[in-house]
Amino acid sequence: MNTPIRRLAFVLLAVLGLIVLDLTYLQVIAGPRYRDDLRNPRLAASRSSTERGPIVSREGIVLAESTAEPGSGQTFVRSYPEGPAYAHTVGYTSLLFGNSGLERQYAGELSSDSDLTISGIIDTLLGREQGAQGIRLTLSHPLQQTAQQTLGDQTGAVVAIEPSTGEVLALYSSPSFDPGVLLGESPIAGDALAADPGVPLLNRSIDQILAPGSAFKVITAAAALESGAANPDTLYSDPLELQLPGSTAVIRNADRGPCAEGTEVALATAFRLSCNTVFGQIGIDVGAEAIGSTAEAFGFNSEIPFDLDVVPSVFPTGSLIEDPPATAQSAIGQRDVQATPLQLAMVAATVANGGVVVRPYLVSERFDRDLNILSQTNPVELRRAVSPGTAAVLAELMEAVVESGTGQAARIEGVSVGGKTGTAEIPGEAPHAWFIGFAQSEERSVAVAVVVENGGNAGQAATGGTVAAPIARAVMQAWIES
């Protein structure tokens, strides 16, 4: 009987040995990976015992700061003085809920723990600054406040970009939340936020893609112009409804009538009045491949390089190539075409910038405790999306929209404003109201994208021109006049 008992002992001890090996792997070899996992609440806990650098707006308004807790030299409390206005962008560092936004992406720069890496030791020996760094954002406080006030309690998002540099001037998502409530020891407030049916934790400016509706016609027009098949004066037939080839489906205009007189209409007029019949036809003429490659040149179907993770916008070229009816519907921004507000703001910015796509960014500089600038972000041109000529024509087309078309609510006296409205039909729900555009004065320029989901307060009656354009106007004006 001793032999089996010996073997049994051997098996149990061998498994215990295996456990020691696994422990060595988990605690030492893979340990740093688990320790630094962003979901590990200890990260936030360890940071609360070290000072963290401030986050300030473009103007220097404090958006996040650490203050020493009275009576203890060891614990620092993070606070977010501007609360909901910057909640999604600045994010939070919470013991219970982890971290998000720039607080997460710049966790390393913001925390002051001088670690024992070789470079850390060398820096310490050389007396280099090891303290918490601060970061300055490109976000402008008046724009951010305007976005918050004009959206009000409507669900949606506002993005504003400086077209030539890519500085993001406003990035706001509504409904928002107060990141301060996530900092406490109790999970109740945070759980309530997570369960809120309005999904306030979702950053609608970059984390959600929606049908862009007619705002997408900027890209369809760009593809038509770039292909050389059309110019603003090219005439298209003006039917009451566009019969889609090989299909019983039709495309109608928003008012169920013809685009103009019902005979022939120029591309410029169709763009100004946002005629679906004409742009459906242009979509069929130009083809999914050309529209797709133009959309991709603007940034669709790939990840936008940004300080925060952005959901890629979608133009499903592959599934449209053999399908002219679907191509026609995609050309007017319906069906499976979906975009983030940031992506559409970049489209407007690219037009205003002469056709060159510039990398958007949020962090303009990092500074140390003594406010010495440690690094600055330089604008980066990513690629040319359309030729300077096409960009100029698109700008003119968009200016006509604001001057005498669907986007007149965005007009600002004495300033050159261009734009495109969008009213994305959602089956069974009120439409999403969009406005993308730009404003340029002698000194300043700005590009924006505004979306108000499901029509906002206007509900079924909402259009991009009535609901989103006034918000865009207010935001653009805040920048031009500041």
Place this chain on the structure above:
Amino acid sequence: MSRNAEAALLAGAAVLAALGVSIVRAAGGDTPDAQTALTFLVVGLAFGSLHLAFRQWAPNASSYLLPLAALITAVGLVEIFRLDPRAATLQRWWLLIAAGFGIATLAVLGRFGTDLLLRYRYLFLTAALVTFMLPLLPSNWALGGVEVNGSRLWLQLRLFDTTIVRFQPAEFGKLLLVVFLASYLASRQPALVSMTRKVGPIVIPEPRQLFPLVVAWAASFIVLVYQRDLGASLLLLAVFASMLYAASGRVAYPLVGGGMFLAGTLAAAQMFDHVQRRFDAWLRPWDDFADTGFQIGQSLFALGSGSLTGSGLGLGRPDVIPSATTDFVFAAVAEETGLAGSVAIVAAYALLVAVGFGIALQARDPYRKLLAAGLTTVIGIQTILIVGGVIRLLPLTGIALPFMSYGGSALVANVIAVVVLARISHEVST
């Protein structure tokens, strides 16, 4: 090693526990208080009195058993105190109660010898089965079952609407079953070894001899289904299979038993959501981190954060691990004492298992060999199941880590197991 050395080591364990409690207090910015003295006194009193009982009723017993148990208990008490001082107070009471039961057991065995257990074989079997079924008593009875965390493992005594005490009878059922199996298998050993039948190329023993295996499989499966306790059923089956193997030397028993259990578990995973969730959490913890993977994820974060030398007692965040004082106490210790501490703890268990099997090897007859091997297997398998679960080597099963997890029933049962082992080792040389 002499009894005096044992006494010195036990004093060392009491000092270790007191030191740990002081360090936890210091980490919180407090000075040592009455808790330190109480911890020292309780650990000293419990193991000191067990030591005296050893001198009285098992003077020639192995002197490694008590110090190892005391060491692990001390570390567990410190970590429980660090996580939940109120639970530590209760656990101290349970330690004293466990010592009382241990001494009583040893006194009885000292008077009548281990052969006493041999005599009432079927009484033990009946008692074991009854203890397994007790939690199924209606929960509105004064002595009734309670469901905790989806498992119906608890029995509670309620008088005048006040819960007097709660315990897990299965902890004692395991020991009773081991005692029964040891005496049953020892008497049937020759029959088990002879493979008389042939089915195709496979030789099997008389079907009659396979009966215990079928009972084992059925019992463990019933526990799994009715009490929703994957851990206890796995443990039962492992102990059955191990003891059958020890008695017969035929690998077929553990293989067939393991295969049957595997089939049963896979079927259960299909049928029962809570079993399925355990498997999901084990295989894909990060897929559904917020829900099923949360526990094991927090455990892995704790292990990784502990690194080589740990955060230091009282300085980590093991409080964010769910069930840190019970199922995950090992992860809590591993975070605060690092790999150094966690390997030391595993080494302590390995030594305890080695000592237990050493006693089995030296025991004077098959019955005692099987009893010692069975009790050691219970301790060893429990350690492997829960530590393996906490470090994601195995699916997580809610089982107490012997001597370390917060919980009175387990502590009492484990002290009794060690006491019986001690008595067997004493009887080698008499």
